[in-house]
Amino acid sequence: MEHTETRAAIAYMKELHRQNAFFDQILETLVSFSESERKKHPEWRKGQALSVCTAIAFPHIEAELAKTDADCFSDDEKIPLYLAELKDCLFYGKSRVGIFWFYKDLPIFVHAVPLEQGEHYGEAITGTKDHADYWEELRSKIGWLSILPKQLQEEYFSIPRGRVVYHCDSERFFVYHGNNIGKQDLQKVAAVFCLPKDQTVFEEDVHYCDLSDEEWNNICEAL
Secondary structure, three states: OHHHHHHHHHHHHHHHHHHHHHHHHHHHHHHHHHHHHHHHOOOOOHHHHHHHHHHHHOHHHHHHHHOOOOOOOOOHHHHHHHHHHHHHHHHOOOOEEEEEEEEOOEEEEEEEEEHHHOEEEOOEEEOOOOHHHHHHHHHHOOOOHHHOOHHHOOOOOOOOEEEEEEEOOOOEEEEEEOOOOOHHHHHHHHHHOOOOHHHEEEEEOHHHOOOOHHHHHHHHHHO
């Protein structure tokens, strides 16, 4: 019995270590993203660039971050504290539903709400925004869409996107995505939405896929 409990404890610690390393990898990607944006704006300091890119990628946690003392926008020395608080807000919060896009190895423009604040749609609970309308909101936020090359700013479907929905009947979260997001990247999405591993299903949805005109016509004819 003791051996069984010991093995379970070791497995649990290994999983915590794996998750922690994975979360750190996501934060490193965010930092890299902010550094690339800083090259476009030489007047920005490191903390300012990191704050701006965090707001663009993960606007759903801005209010939580604002409650902390980790404001690195005007103080680069607070960057380590900012990243620690960001990690807590992002990955150790409540499970969420909503929409996302994916760009430069990172979920961005995430609009996520806690499950209890989602909208009921039959036996499912979904987020409160759709991609088309939210894209227009993003367009009105100065500088947000400018992180994308100009040719990708026009249409909401120009970069990979998807949606997280909770199905009450199966008690599982479904991450709906296209054929343009890899498995490792989907794990990043699940982490940002705080989805429990044993209750998460990744499902390709043709609605989010990159398809040729011929492929779309074949699908339409089959309906």
